[in-house]
Amino acid sequence: MNQNRSTAAVIGAGIGGLAAAIRLARLGLLVEVFEQAAHPGGKISEFRQAGFRFDKGPSLFTLPGLVDELLDDDLKFDYRKLEVITQYFFEDGTQLTAFADVKRFADEVAQKTGMPASGVLDYLKQAEKIYQLTAPVFIFNSFHRFGNLLTWQNVKRLLQFFRLKTFSTLHQTNVRAFPDSRLVQLFDRYATYNGSNPYKTPGTLSVISHLEHQLGAYFPKQGMYQIVDSLFEQARRLGVKFHFNTPVDELLSGDGHLKGIRVNGLERNFEVVVSDIDIHQFYSELLPDKKRLQKIERREASSSALIFYWGMKKRFPKLDLHNIFFSKNYQEEFACLFEKKTISNDPTVYVFISCKEVETDAPEGMENWFVMVNAPAHAGQDWAKLKAAVRQEIIAKLNRQLGEQLEEQILFEEVLDPVSIENQTGSFQGAMYGPSSNSPFAAFNRHANFRDDLPGLYFVGGSVHPGGGIPLCLSSAKIVAEMVEEKMKR
Known part of the structure; x- marks a missing residue:
């Protein structure tokens, strides 16, 4: 491993995590993705039975350019x-x-x-x-x-x-x-x-x-899961390393500094950590924080x-x-x-x-x-x-x-x-889009894509800004990559 290259861990291989991994790898980071399931995709999944194939999750594809811009020309799908x-x-x-x-x-x-x-x-x-x-x-x-x-x-x-x-x-x-x-x-x-x-x-x-x-x-x-297949292949082509059936145990931090993650009982140091899991799960399991949990639970x-x-x-x-x-x-x-x-x-x-x-x-x-x-x-x-x-x-x-x-x-x-x-x-209470937008200021109450007090920690996915659905999850990854790139240039 080239020790001169910055390292990044992405927690979760949902569509936001896949997009973040691709963008960070293109910035030159060594990226590893840790996913508790046996396959990528998160809410975008599929199953087959008796000769039938079903897309289990999202069924509408809008703003396809947000996917196209992540893929090499030969990986772009029809x-x-x-x-x-x-x-x-x-x-x-x-x-x-x-x-x-x-x-x-x-x-x-x-x-x-x-x-x-x-x-x-x-x-x-x-x-x-x-x-x-x-x-x-x-x-x-x-x-x-x-x-x-x-x-x-x-x-x-x-x-x-x-x-x-x-x-x-x-x-x-x-x-x-x-x-x-x-x-x-x-x-x-x-x-x-x-x-x-x-x-x-x-x-x-x-x-x-x-x-x-x-x-x-x-x-x-080939159906909605083709989006996941293409992003997964693109990430692997860029050298992203995937760990499936591998839940992260804990985020490691101290004295206001991000250190990395604990996984399979081992401490792994990373300069950048991107969470693509539900924000409630993050603060209840990976970085326990009662105050933030209470704030999340108060929202509809x-x-x-x-x-x-x-x-x-x-x-x-x-x-x-x-x-x-x-x-x-x-x-x-x-x-x-x-x-x-x-x-x-x-x-x-x-x-x-x-x-x-x-x-x-x-x-x-x-x-x-x-x-x-x-x-x-x-x-x-x-x-x-x-x-x-x-x-x-x-x-x-x-x-x-x-x-x-x-x-x-x-x-x-x-x-x-x-x-x-x-x-x-991992969606808290099965709420597929995190908090609802049932108030004029709901958008402002979504969790930010970063933490000022823990530089190097970022968030993507449907439970944080800008929200749920394929286009917004892809946008969250783009926002995070831009922030990481700005930090690298300093």
Whole structure:
């Protein structure tokens, strides 16, 4: 080993950890990744059964350039821009096709709801403006370092703070934009992309609709896990050393200095340590800190999920890659999630069928269904009872909407609930996005990507700034690499 090169440990091989490892290796650091699981990916995982392949975690691919920029040209993989983003089904019988072509989508809305197409186009233009104002400050930068924010461009952006709809909820923003309750519900749904409540989260989150409808929704040629495979191979090509089935025992520090980590009972010295594990797990296990833990636990957790993986005996031409079956009462659904800590008896159902894009993900004539409803974070609920009740509600809703008898078509079933999500990913209470964004200042309360009092310690992943989801986790790695590079130049 070249003793003149700086060393870095990355704790966790989720997508944020993989991206951080790649970026640090490209800076010339000797990087080792320590992962408690037997494989990379974190929440992005897959499983195979009876000839079916399922993506277990995220199912939407946006801002693919954030992946492309990490990969050598020969490792870049094919992905397709979706022509249809989502099929939406409403209880009144309305079906809306969210075409990727914005004008075509707006015309579809006008035809099905009677609302002028200009209403959708104007809304998305406003969402684009919010993205232009927020992305450089909140998504691709660490606003915890005030020196980075004090640029003339950022000052000009902050002077337009009123445009961000910070003090209106997403629901209020959508009610003002759309006279039709179905469209309000459709655009309220974007709060769930970071596990939040549209009746509480700020209208700023309308920015997510811009990512999907104007910047585009994509899908990898071989499924979502192809992202992990490509990043893992890139990291190995750069000389990153991986240790799987190897949980880190402790972060080593003293007198305000980072020393390294303890792993397998041995002390390892590293000049840089990047944590890609849930921030609650970090402060409860690796660097015990009751004060910080209490602060984290006081914040409202994001939602979790209850997911059924079904091998289906036949094909369903009416369905697309992404399908949403809305509840009748969205407000009650979110009151159940965040106030009553349960799942309503009429949940919105998301059905993701990757074999619509990757034919080999299911045997010929069959389909692989990822069927998800939003669930509260784990707080001692009787999940066995909830799973049984929700399963019945899901099947009844889909049978009614599709005119099917789905029970007869389910070849096999696997289930993932908030408890198993917590056990498999380390996400505190199974909350998939860390803290929720159910307040105007939630973004400012996320843990920073660094610790001033422990130079050399950094944080990436969905539980810290800028947040959960593939693009934000990749952005957290980019922010950390920029900070490490600045430090190296001093």
